[in-house]
Amino acid sequence: MPDHSAPPPRERLARASSRARSTAADALQRRRGWWIAAGVLAVVVVLVVLVRLFLVDRLWPETRAQALLDEAAVATAAGRLSTPDGDGARQLYEAALALDPDDVRPRAGLAEVARAAVVQAATAVEAGRFDEAHIALRLANELSAPREHVDAVTAALRQREASGAGLDRLVAEAQAAQAAGMLDAGEHSALPLYRRVLALQPDNADALRGREDALASLLEDARRRLREGGLREAADLIARVREYDAGHVDLPDTDARLTEELDALRRRAARSLEAGHVERAVAEWRTLLAFDPADARAQRGLHDAGAAYAARAERFARDFNFADADAQLREARALAADSDAVRTAGEHVERSRARHARLGPQLPPAQRRQRVDTLLRQAAAAEARGDLLTPPGDSAYDKIRAARLVAPDDAAVARASSRLLPSARQCFDAGLRANSLARARACLDAREVLGDEGNAVREARRRLAQRWLAIGDERLGAGNLVGAEAALASARDVDAGVPGHSEFARRLRTASMKPD
Template structure:
């Protein structure tokens, strides 16, 4: 009996593949622990679309920029193209062009792309030498402007000086011969004899300078210019002696610009600076004394000499603020024409100063109040005037001279002044209140209640006007604010120190020590930010 042997065991290498029935994937088994998963068809489609879109964007970008794919991938190819284009431009004589297509610009672009290669540097050197060739041809042809441009290009490209300077000298000589320098010298001498030293192209100094630009060592031009500058300095020093600071400074500065080594210049500069300091002191003193027109003129002269003079600029702003304060006082008395004039002066000096804007608002409010008063019948206005004067007298009897706000004798008087500022009864009431306002100021100042002292001072201005006594009181109060500001700054209270500086500046911009304190406060504020 023959027994069939057992079927052989499957080889570990050879495996029987089992094909499941269609759709019956549940029987499928894998021996690998981490079977591979096929990418879903939808993801394959999206990936293909993204790749196509990316390729389209790249191709479109390169088409729009007209840049070859090889240049985009290999920048050295672009540098080589630029060098070839530059060599072609050089061969055609296009050394430089504003549109970037000149030999110089192309070589510089190639050098920027590939700084390690010397080809572009050597090309720039050839451009410089070609510029000298073109300059020499332009000189021979009498095209002096073109020759100057080519020499400038050669210098910018660091062409050797021993090649550039002989051509530059030749250009000056040819220009001089072409211009007829003897005629220019004669015209300059005639202008100097006629007193036309400067101020126009046919004046002596510009003519001599034109010759010296062409021939720097021309003896007649050098001597003529030196004599002309001496004449200008003499005129400038005479103007300084007459106190004409701006005119004298203009002459001295003109000479300094033409020849900073002129022998007579140091003495003139010393005289100028002496007058500048004197004018500064006079202007500050005029401001303190209320001579606003004189102070403004002085500060404007200082700025004409030194436009960066911050002290003079602050002084001019202080004059504007003083005019603005006058405008407010006139507006409070319904003297609208005078208020308008003072506001216009303030605005002309410092249009952006806050005090100028505030004065404008006071003026507008006064106009509106006057308009409303004029719309009332005269009998009603008279009744209102009598009532306000009676209330002012009652407040004065109670001792409520400046307080409480709105019900004080001072406030009632201000309202009466709005109705009839020139009425004898109103003037008499103001005269009675003035001594109280003065006593109030002295009392509050001695008690170091500076804000209250400022209120009393404002009342004095309204009742007394802007006389010498009021200005002196303002100076005293400003100095006290400076002392307070110095103390607050030492204690590290920057906000209080800044408030003290602002209060002092509003009272007297030239108060002793104010400028130094303001500078220290600014430094401290900057350090704290």
């Protein structure tokens, strides 16, 4: 029997829909409440931070400063005057002073720390704790404790140390180290030991005499280094002597010799540049700059050397020898990139390159013949002047090489090469005899370009590389590790397979690992 009390289906559906809408509205209201609560909480957090940063820290720094002063006073009373972790009285007073540089209380506290450091030092001296006494006196000095108090404790410390330090034993150790040649190679070598003795007993005659002789030996070594061209090493030795005794009798003369050597090197560099030996001049100017980077004459010298390289680049470019022109231009730019001469040379090289691109491959035989004849006449003129391999760009060798680039199979060029080849061989041998290995290398390169026989060139390369190894061995024996490494690099560059280079490299590595 149908239930007439139940609502019709349409009404039931409407009621269900109404309940669903009500439930969704309640959920949305709850979510809005959570977002509002979260926003309020965020605002509160921000306000707390702002109040902390801008009110407490900025408006009431006195509170923090007072806390630091209180902690510093406690540390002073406890004898904790200075600590690496920042909890010492000194560090706390300095922190308070940083908060308010006009506050006199931190300054007064630091003065109290200085006085306490003097007391600590005196107590440590009486107890025989000499290391602690030294530390406390150093703190007292740093904080400008009263000088008379510091001097009194220092004198007492020196007297107590001298009475128990065994000065005769220290002098004997220093003399033994000096006899063994250990002058300044660690705390147990002669000069540091003499310094310890003289700090305790400034008038100890044996220590004064031993120090005088040891410093004289260092200065003699410095003068020897100067004669060998080791300016940096000599300067380091002179500086070490000055640290031990600025009034040593031999010091002014050695200083004067160093100045003379520097001036002589400047003059040699200038002459090398004037003579067209640009590479040598650059090496000499760089030696001066390694000694003193602010040397104005050396800086100008490198700038002038850059212009000389630029001029070479232009000469090579005129002969369409662009490989060498580019190499010279790179050297010029490395030394004087902002030079007008270098910039102009770069433009000339590019114009020559463009001209060669237009004319070179399509150069008519008559013009090619004319160009080759011109270069060969210039080579003959240079040969007559004696300019066989130098100066770069204008030598007979350079002109013949340019002619070979234009006409590699030309019979006249081949004859000119053959005529110049004996001079290149003689140049190489002369360079080896004079130990002018850079010159020998240039002559060897000329031999190869001029068509020297392959076995002869390989043999010459082996001889030159072996000579570089011999020089490296001499430098290694003299303790010049940098020079020895450079010699090894030169040997390998000339002949990568030269016998003995691996063994020498191992010796060099072993020497480099030894402590100074």
